[in-house]
Amino acid sequence: MNPKPNSASPVATDAPAGGSVILAWLFVGVPLVWGVSQTFIKALALFK
Amino acid sequence: MADTSSSLLDRSRTIASAGYNRWLIPPAALAIHLAIGQAYAFSVFNKPLGSLISGDPANPAPSDWTPTQIGITFSIAIVLLGLSAALFGKWLERVGPRKAMMASALCFGGGFLIASYGISQHNIWLLYFGYGFVGGIGLGIGYISPVSTLIKWFPDRKGVATGMAIMGFGGGAMIASPMSVALMSHFKASAPQGVAPTFIVLGIIYFLFMQFGVWTIRVPADNWAPAGYVPNAEHSALITSGNVSADNAIKTPQFWLLWVVLLTNVTAGIGLLETASPLIQDTFSDKAMGVGNGVTAAAAAGFVGLLSLFNLLGRFFWSSASDKLGRKTTYAIYFGLGILLYALVPTLGHNLQLTFYVIAACVIVSMYGGGFATAPAFLSDLFGKFQVGAIHGRLLTAWSTAGVLGPLIVHQLHDHAKEKGLTGAAAYQNVFYTMAGLLVVGLLADLAITAVNEKYQEKGPVTIEAGGH
Numbered sequence: 369m370n371p372k373p374n375s376a377s378p379v380a381t382d383a384p385a386g387g388s389v390i391l392a393w394l395f396v397g398v399p400l401v402w403g404v405s406q407t408f409i410k411a412l413a414l415f416k
Numbered sequence: 417m418a419d420t421s422s423s424l425l426d427r428s429r430t431i432a433s434a435g436y437n438r439w440l441i442p443p444a445a446l447a448i449h450l451a452i453g454q455a456y457a458f459s460v461f462n463k464p465l466g467s468l469i470s471g472d473p474a475n476p477a478p479s480d481w482t483p484t485q486i487g488i489t490f491s492i493a494i495v496l497l498g499l500s501a502a503l504f505g506k507w508l509e510r511v512g513p514r515k516a517m518m519a520s521a522l523c524f525g526g527g528f529l530i531a532s533y534g535i536s537q538h539n540i541w542l543l544y545f546g547y548g549f550v551g552g553i554g555l556g557i558g559y560i561s562p563v564s565t566l567i568k569w570f571p572d573r574k575g576v577a578t579g580m581a582i583m584g585f586g587g588g589a590m591i592a593s594p595m596s597v598a599l600m601s602h603f604k605a606s607a608p609q610g611v612a613p614t615f616i617v618l619g620i621i622y623f624l625f626m627q628f629g630v631w632t633i634r635v636p637a638d639n640w641a642p643a644g645y646v647p648n649a650e651h652s653a654l655i656t657s658g659n660v661s662a663d664n665a666i667k668t669p670q671f672w673l674l675w676v677v678l679l680t681n682v683t684a685g686i687g688l689l690e691t692a693s694p695l696i697q698d699t700f701s702d703k704a705m706g707v708g709n710g711v712t713a714a715a716a717a718g719f720v721g722l723l724s725l726f727n728l729l730g731r732f733f734w735s736s737a738s739d740k741l742g743r744k745t746t747y748a749i750y751f752g753l754g755i756l757l758y759a760l761v762p763t764l765g766h767n768l769q770l771t772f773y774v775i776a777a778c779v780i781v782s783m784y785g786g787g788f789a790t791a792p793a794f795l796s797d798l799f800g801k802f803q804v805g806a807i808h809g810r811l812l813t814a815w816s817t818a819g820v821l822g823p824l825i826v827h828q829l830h831d832h833a834k835e836k837g838l839t840g841a842a843a844y845q846n847v848f849y850t851m852a853g854l855l856v857v858g859l860l861a862d863l864a865i866t867a868v869n870e871k872y873q874e875k876g877p878v879t880i881e882a883g884g885h
Contacts, residue, residue, distance in 0.1 A: 392443035395628055396450060396584070403590030404728070407721045414711075414718030414774070 425630075427512025432634035438569045438642070440632055445562030445581035447629035448517055451622040452524055452558040453588015455497075458490045458547075460596045464609035468538060471608060481540055489548045491819065496552025498816025501560045505809030506662055508557065513565045513633045520558030521626035527551025528619025536612040547615075559585065559812065562629070563792045564805030568636050571801070572645050574793035575743075579735025582789040586728035592618075654744060654865065658873035659802035666810055670798050670868050673861045677747055678791055678814040679821075680858030684754065684851040685784025686822030688777060689727075691830065691844065692720050699765040699773070699841040711770075719774065726778040727785040734786025735793065743794035744865055750783040751859035758852035765841030788815075798868050825850060 423429060463473040465486045470477035508516040527550035534542025562581050570577035599617055603610030647657065665671045688695075693716040702710035711719070738746035757776045764773040791811060796804045826847055833843040 386437060389437050389439050389443075392440050392628075392632060396443045396446040399591050400446070400450060400584070400587045403587055403592075403594070404725065406594045407590045407724055411718045411721035411725060413714045414716075414722060416715065 425511075425515040425518055427510075427514070427635065430512050430514045430633060430635050431637055432640075436634055438636075441562070441566060441569045441634065442577060442580045444629040444632035445566055446584040447632070448520060448558045448562055448626055449581050449584030450588045450591060451626045452520070452555050453585040454592035454618070454622065455490070455493055455551075455555055456586070456589035457592035457596060458493070460593050461611060462486050464600055464611045465535070465543075468535065468608040468611065479538075485540055489543055492544055492548030493552035493555060494819040495816045496549055497555040497559060498813045498819075500553040500556030501809035501812040502556075503809075504553075504557050505560055505806030506803065508561060508809070509564065509662075509803050509806050512635060513561050514630055516557050516561040517626065517630045517633060520554045520561055521623050521630060522554070523550050524554030524558060524626070525619040525623030527554055528615045528622065532612045532615035532619065535615060536607070556809070556812070558626070560805050560809045562633065563808050564801065564803075565633060565635055567792060567796045567801055567804055568640075570642075571647070572642055573736075573739055574796055575735040575737070575739040575790060576732075578792040579732040579789040582735070582792075583728055583731040583785075585788075586724070586731050586785055590724060590728070653867050654742070655797045656800050656868060656873070658870060659800035660798075660807075660868060660872045661874060662803040662806035662810060664872045664874075665795075665799050665803070665807045668799075668868050668872055670865055671807070671811070673865050674791070674794060674798070675811060675814045676861040677858050677865075678787060678811060679818050680854045680861070681747075681750055681754075681784060681787035682815055682818035683822040683825070684758065684854050684858075685781060685787070686818060687826050687847055687851045688780055689723060689784070690823050690826050691847065692723055692777070693717065695844055696773075698839070698843060700768065700770055701840060704768060704840055719777075722774070722778060723781045726782040730782025730785035731789040734783065735789035738786075738790045738793060743790055743797055744862060746786070746790055747794070747862040748859065750787055751855045751862060754780060754783055754855045755852050755859065758848045758855060761848050762841055762845040765844070798865075800873075802874060 462483060466481050466483060467473040467476050469480045476482075504516070504519075527546045527548075530546025530550055531543045532546070534540065534544075534546055563578055566577040566581055567574050596614060596618065599614040600610035603613040607613050660668070693713075696711050696719045697713065697716045700711040702708065704710065734746060734750070741749070757780050761773065761776050761780075764776060792804065792808050795807050795811065799807055829847045829850060830843060833846060838845075
């Protein structure tokens with residue numbers, strides 16, 4: 369069951385993101401970026 | 417409306433329609449991994465849980481829980497992660513990712529609620545059962561739930577796709593730690609240390625957050641492939657065109673060699689992470705650097721934070737790089753470069769080379785994270801996509817073993833060094849040399865991995881009912 373190019377199969381797109389894709393990435397991206405920024409601020413103490 | 421909620425969770429209801437954008441799948445996976453990655457931030461509760469009776473972390477009451485008692489909670493969770501990933505992997509392949517994600521959300525969120533009740537009653541067994549046992553099962557199912565789906569959606573970028581999800585596990589702690597501190601501060605007036613209500617809120621938040629993954633995840637239709645994708649074997653003969661079941665995979669030497677690879681990489685990484693804060697403070701103390709120039713506790717916390725960032729970045733960077741380099745070569749880099757750096761770190765400490773010391777530690781930790789993220793793609797290369805989630809689940813028992821072995825080795829060696837009167841960098845020297853030795857074992861195991869014998873492969877086409885897709 370190796371994936372093979374198959375014109376009969378449904379095709380998922382790699383097209384530029386639609387609204388739902390952007391919203392989905394924002395939903396997980398915003399908390400992740402917040403967490404990373406908090407950690408980065410904490411890490412700055414090492415360089416003081 | 418004939419549909420029931422349970423039928424909505426069935427695999428058959430999650431098959432993507434034509435035109436479904438596969439870039440919705442990584443955020444669905446991230447929603448699960450960002451939530452369960454909270455486990456890495458459990459230590460934020462250590463002091464509050466250890467002072468529920470006295471109310472003062474600096475002066476715990478005799479009846480307060482000890483750090484060792486509290487630490488067992490995390491150990492149970494990690495052991496259950498590995499066990500449940502191994503036990504429920506085949507079930508996951510059969511029922512599909514949506515039902516598995518829902519089970520994970522119920523266990524992980526529910527575990528917090530049970531643990532909260534245990535904390536309010538000061539009953540540590542309920543804490544162990546709730547967060548450790550029930551929550552640990554949620555961790556295991558959640559960790560493997562999106563992996564095989566991602567590999568099926570991204571056969572052309574397996575490393576990138578799984579790297580994104582597993583990066584979320586590293587990022588989860590970065591969200592959980594400040595959020596937990598803020599919640600405990602908010603609830604401090606209404607409950608001892610504010611811990612019990614914090615657990616309730618976290619359980620609800622994580623359950624709801626994971627629902628995004630549950631209802632967004634889709635599996636591709638049979639024989640679906642990305643536009644223009646042609647299966648290739650450009651990196652090595654290790655990439656199979658067949659499929660091996662989970663039961664057969666564990667009969668192959670390749671599985672156990674990869675098990676050793678993961679075990680040694682994780683054990684070595686834990687060796688550094690486990691001691692990061694005292695390590696840098698002891699090595700670059702005021703005594704060694706001159707009064708006022710040593711690494712303070714706040715700076716050491718910054719060092720731990722920096723390592724967390726590189727742990728996260730390494731998961732994505734190295735796993736993505738493995739798509740180009742090949743998995744075996746990528747692991748050889750982890751081990752080859754790791755051996756050099758682990759052997760070098762004590763010398764950097766002796767010579768008080770703080771900058772290079774920090775850089776070396778960051779690279780080491782990035783490869784520790786990379787080791788986790790590259791494993792699913794390596795499994796898919798070796799055993800095919802058929803039951804890769806279940807095989808991955810069984811491989812994660814190496815993580816559980818390393819979770820016990822790593823701290824044990826580190827504490828034994830460090831205690832022994834202190835008993836001999838060694839201080840500063842010298843007290844950690846044998847820890848690093850031992851970890852370098854472990855990485856030599858890992859390198860040899862990696863180099864010994866060859867293509868899986870065709871006799872282990874499934875004969876004929878594999879089906880969903882048989883556990884694949």
